[in-house]
Amino acid sequence: MATATVARPGRVSFSLDPALLIPLVGAGVLVYLAVLPLLMLLVGSFQAEVAPREFIYTLKNYQAAYASEYTYSTFMNSLIFASGAAILSFSLGTVLAWLTERTNTPLRRIFVPLAVVPLILPGVLESIAWIFLLSPKFGYVNVWLMNLLGLESPPFNVFSLPGMIWVHAVGQVPLAFLLMVAAFKSMDPSLEESAMMSGANTLQTFRRVTLKLLLPTAGSVLLILFVRTLESFEAPALIGIPARIYVYTSEIYLAFNDYPPDYGRGGALAVGLLLLSAVGVWLYTRATKEGKKFQTVTGKAFRPRQFELGALRWVGFGFLTSYFLFVVLLPFLVLFWASFLPFFATPSWDAVSKLSLDNYRYLHGFRPFWDAMQNSIILATLTATVAMMLTSLVAWIVYKSRLPGAWILDFLAFVPITIPGIVMGMSLILLYVAFPIPIYGTIWVLLIAYVTRYIPYGMRSASGSIMQIHSELEEAASASGASWWETFKRVTLPLLRPGLVAGWIYIFIVSFREFSTSVLLATGDSRVLSILLFNMFEQGQVTVVAAIGILMIATLLTIVAIFYKFTGRVGIQS
Amino acid sequence: MALLKRFSSLYFAVLFLGLIGFRPASGETLDEIHQKAVKEGGTLNFYGTLAQVNAEKILPVFEKRFPGIKINHVDATSDKLVARAVTEARGGKTLGDVLQIPLENVVQAHDQGLLLDTNLPESSDYPVGLKGSFWVASDLQYFIAAWNTNQVKKEEEPKTYDDFLNPRWKGRLIAEPRDLEMLLAFAKYRFKSDEKAIEFWKKIAAQNVEFHKGHSQLAELLVAGQAAACLTCYSHHYPSRIKKGAPVNYMLSEGVASINGTAIFKGAPHPNTALLFARWIGSLEGQKVMAQGGRNPAHPKVEPVEKTRTAKTYFITASDLKEFPKYDKIWKEIFKLR
Numbered sequence: 001m002a003t004a005t006v007a008r009p010g011r012v013s014f015s016l017d018p019a020l021l022i023p024l025v026g027a028g029v030l031v032y033l034a035v036l037p038l039l040m041l042l043v044g045s046f047q048a049e050v051a052p053r054e055f056i057y058t059l060k061n062y063q064a065a066y067a068s069e070y071t072y073s074t075f076m077n078s079l080i081f082a083s084g085a086a087i088l089s090f091s092l093g094t095v096l097a098w099l100t101e102r103t104n105t106p107l108r109r110i111f112v113p114l115a116v117v118p119l120i121l122p123g124v125l126e127s128i129a130w131i132f133l134l135s136p137k138f139g140y141v142n143v144w145l146m147n148l149l150g151l152e153s154p155p156f157n158v159f160s161l162p163g164m165i166w167v168h169a170v171g172q173v174p175l176a177f178l179l180m181v182a183a184f185k186s187m188d189p190s191l192e193e194s195a196m197m198s199g200a201n202t203l204q205t206f207r208r209v210t211l212k213l214l215l216p217t218a219g220s221v222l223l224i225l226f227v228r229t230l231e232s233f234e235a236p237a238l239i240g241i242p243a244r245i246y247v248y249t250s251e252i253y254l255a256f257n258d259y260p261p262d263y264g265r266g267g268a269l270a271v272g273l274l275l276l277s278a279v280g281v282w283l284y285t286r287a288t289k290e291g292k293k294f295q296t297v298t299g300k301a302f303r304p305r306q307f308e309l310g311a312l313r314w315v316g317f318g319f320l321t322s323y324f325l326f327v328v329l330l331p332f333l334v335l336f337w338a339s340f341l342p343f344f345a346t347p348s349w350d351a352v353s354k355l356s357l358d359n360y361r362y363l364h365g366f367r368p369f370w371d372a373m374q375n376s377i378i379l380a381t382l383t384a385t386v387a388m389m390l391t392s393l394v395a396w397i398v399y400k401s402r403l404p405g406a407w408i409l410d411f412l413a414f415v416p417i418t419i420p421g422i423v424m425g426m427s428l429i430l431l432y433v434a435f436p437i438p439i440y441g442t443i444w445v446l447l448i449a450y451v452t453r454y455i456p457y458g459m460r461s462a463s464g465s466i467m468q469i470h471s472e473l474e475e476a477a478s479a480s481g482a483s484w485w486e487t488f489k490r491v492t493l494p495l496l497r498p499g500l501v502a503g504w505i506y507i508f509i510v511s512f513r514e515f516s517t518s519v520l521l522a523t524g525d526s527r528v529l530s531i532l533l534f535n536m537f538e539q540g541q542v543t544v545v546a547a548i549g550i551l552m553i554a555t556l557l558t559i560v561a562i563f564y565k566f567t568g569r570v571g572i573q574s
Numbered sequence: 575m576a577l578l579k580r581f582s583s584l585y586f587a588v589l590f591l592g593l594i595g596f597r598p599a600s601g602e603t604l605d606e607i608h609q610k611a612v613k614e615g616g617t618l619n620f621y622g623t624l625a626q627v628n629a630e631k632i633l634p635v636f637e638k639r640f641p642g643i644k645i646n647h648v649d650a651t652s653d654k655l656v657a658r659a660v661t662e663a664r665g666g667k668t669l670g671d672v673l674q675i676p677l678e679n680v681v682q683a684h685d686q687g688l689l690l691d692t693n694l695p696e697s698s699d700y701p702v703g704l705k706g707s708f709w710v711a712s713d714l715q716y717f718i719a720a721w722n723t724n725q726v727k728k729e730e731e732p733k734t735y736d737d738f739l740n741p742r743w744k745g746r747l748i749a750e751p752r753d754l755e756m757l758l759a760f761a762k763y764r765f766k767s768d769e770k771a772i773e774f775w776k777k778i779a780a781q782n783v784e785f786h787k788g789h790s791q792l793a794e795l796l797v798a799g800q801a802a803a804c805l806t807c808y809s810h811h812y813p814s815r816i817k818k819g820a821p822v823n824y825m826l827s828e829g830v831a832s833i834n835g836t837a838i839f840k841g842a843p844h845p846n847t848a849l850l851f852a853r854w855i856g857s858l859e860g861q862k863v864m865a866q867g868g869r870n871p872a873h874p875k876v877e878p879v880e881k882t883r884t885a886k887t888y889f890i891t892a893s894d895l896k897e898f899p900k901y902d903k904i905w906k907e908i909f910k911l912r
Contacts, residue, residue: 049664070912135798135800137798137799137800137801138795138798242786242787244912256661257650257654257657257658258657259656259660259679260660260686261660261661263661263664342818342819342820343794343818343819343820344794345797345798346799354819366626366630368626430665432665433661433662433664433665433666433667434665434666440662440665440667440669441669523650523658524619524646524647524648525646535626535649535650536626537791538790538791539625539626539788539790539791540789540791540794541626541627541794
């Protein structure tokens with residue numbers, strides 16, 4: 001018996017099977033990208049500088065971060081900001097989704113793509129546009145309303161907590177909308193039908209059945225919106241800091257950027273924000289998993305029924321139209337208008353006479369703009385490509401390889417979703433400023449940051465498509481003598497293409513508009529468009545900023561359209 | 575005889591110049607440094623607060639004057655730039671070559687051991703208050719009051735800072751939260767009394783001043799009509815805006831002047847390029863370019879192109895810097911700032 005278990009000496013070797021090597025390399029890459037910076041952050045949060053470049057370990061940073069006179073106000077501001085924006089974007093997104101998906105509101109189909117349009121408006125521009133509209137003294141909406149209603153004081157002040165909530169929430173509505181559309185689509189209508197048949201009217205059915213069915217999904221959507229608001233830095237930077245309303249992200253930013261920089265306190269705050277966001281994400285995944293348990297997945301093909309709104313459908317139509325005009329279109333319009341002004345001015349005949357192409361002409365010869373444009377395009381393209389390549393490989397290993405421990409890869413690829421952008425920026429500075437590889441201050445550190453941040457998004461679209469591919473196709477390939485790599489390249493990858501294209505476009509868009517990580521990492525030559533916008537806005541060139549914004553949106557739309565058209569043709573048509 | 579005299583003086587002149595090698599006492603000519611700078615890689619990492627509107631008129635002139643050198647302008651507010659340099663030093667790196675920011679921030683960077691002690695030949699042109707062992711003034715900025723002409727009638731235009739105590743300015747003023755220079759200069763040079771200066775700014779605080787960071791943004795807010803007047807704006811921000819037709823005007827009767835300084839990083843990655851830039855920007859030639867670029871040159875022989883100097887000026891000198899923390903604290907208390 002004993003002899004049978006002893007391997008022959010000749011077969012003992014340390015050469016690794018490539019099928020095992022690849023997962024190991026994948027895990028190594030993920031640890032390097034996602035875990036190492038966090039370790040650096042954690043270490044930094046316990047360090048204090050006693051003399052220039054001399055460090056000791058201490059808990060004082062946590063005391064400074066969480067037991068100062070500002071701890072309470074920062075906590076409350078963050079809480080109100082995140083819950084306010086989550087509730088507002090959820091409510092708007094849900095009403096939009098319900099009206100367009102489940103009712104007979106006129107022209108509702110047109111509003112589906114329109115509701116997603118704000119995705120292309122970078123958060124920095126969203127904030128700037130609303131500052132133009134809702135500034136207390138010169139904001140267009142305020143000026144109009146004061147003239148129209150003869151008011152003494154401006155009705156709105158964007159430089160306030162409600163202002164921050166509004167600006168962030170409207171930028172986040174598309175996400176809420178998409179999540180809720182998915183929820184409405186997958187809802188089994190038989191319960192609603194039973195209610196109707198038992199004599200309930202539209203409102204009663206909506207309140208007692210639809211709403212209750214949606215409750216678990218609503219909870220998880222609210223949670224993810226809450227976490228995303230907590231992590232955001234656009235409105236806190238452009239509106240919060242001038243208004244002296246500080247939330248966690250702005251406190252971290254200021255700890256890092258004020259003199260003397262306080263990495264310890266910044267690190268301690270970052271660790272706290274990271275934990276908060278991790279708990280949120282954990283609750284979210286738990287909630288969505290629980291939700292699935294109670295789903296009644298049947299083979300019965302169903303199509304959610306439509307609510308007949310009667311005359312009320314015109315109210316719905318009115319809501320959709322005014323939402324589109326005032327919330328989606330107005331920010332674009334104000335940026336467009338401002339981009340032709342020599343300096344910011346309220347609309348008047350005098351202002352009309354001053355309109356010119358000067359800002360665009362100026363940009364034509366303005367080198368930092370072209371450098372930033374080039375950086376943004378290169379980075380977004382590379383990020384989308386690298387992230388999709390990496391995640392399709394990881395997703396394949398996780399879902400197809402049946403290797404023990406593949407779940408670890410899945411987990412590692414999920415970790416970055418809990419890392420707020422500003423925390424990522426801070427961790428990478430701490431890591432790469434001391435790292436032997438000289439990439440700090442270049443666009444390569446931004447590439448690493450973006451790829452890491454968007455791995456979870458890539459995983460989502462890659463794993464979605466991979467799970468749909470039956471393994472018999474791959475088995476057929478390997479039975480015909482194809483190697484592992486050949487199978488992946490010639491069978492799996494082409495089948496994955498539509499999912500990968502969708503993921504690529506999404507990551508391209510979010511990388512192109514990225515702000516909260518770049519704000520700490522991008523400098524001088526490595527500056528990207530969102531940071532140029534921010535710097536120039538701080539320097540007061542607001543109308544040039546508007547022109548950059550318009551060109552940025554135009555570039556984004558053009559590239560996405562080209563890519564979509566190109567890959568749409570070569571992609572596999574099902 | 576006369577001829578001989580002329581020849582002998584020429585002889586002595588030639589002999590003298592020969593002995594010192596046609597060079598200024600402490601170094602090479604700019605063109606010689608230029609050669610070395612190009613060999614270093616041809617990049618200058620310039621950490622400077624110079625706003626884009628000025629930078630685009632100044633930095634390309636340098637690049638054109640010294641072919642083969644490209645400026646990588648890392649621009650941010652001064653505290654962010656110092657914070658960045660400190661962060662880099664913490665990681666054992668020096669990425670910046672030249673630092674050009676307000677003097678108090680230059681001193682902060684020096685306190686952190688980041689700057690090179692260097693005596694540039696060009697600094698001999700500057701009076702004592704405009705140079706130090708590790709810096710030389712690049713330009714001056716004048717803190718002045720400005721107003722929006724749509725909101726302020728001709729007869730209400732302020733003539734001096736005292737006019738802002740009038741109740742009609744209540745709730746109509748903006749300022750920069752970090753401008754403690756105003757308090758310091760008023761205490762030391764306008765009132766020559768801390769008590770009087772504190773009393774004055776407390777009265778101003780009672781007018782409900784609104785604070786916004788960044789002087790360029792203050793100017794833009796004023797143009798847009800966010801406030802009727804700005805108490806701590808920079809004079810050099812106004813001529814160009816007024817030319818474009820912006821509804822603003824500014825007060826040159828009195829103001830506070832502070833220094834922007836140029837310094838070289840210790841262990842700069844491109845030491846010769848850094849030296850070249852620091853010397854050029856301090857030279858008569860560089861200072862003229864600064865003036866053309868819309869700044870207020872520090873060189874005693876160069877006048878600003880636009881009207882940006884005040885009639886009565888309270889100068890913040892290098893020796894005032896050590897009192898910044900004291901006045902910073904009082905300033906924040908007066909206006910309840912963080």
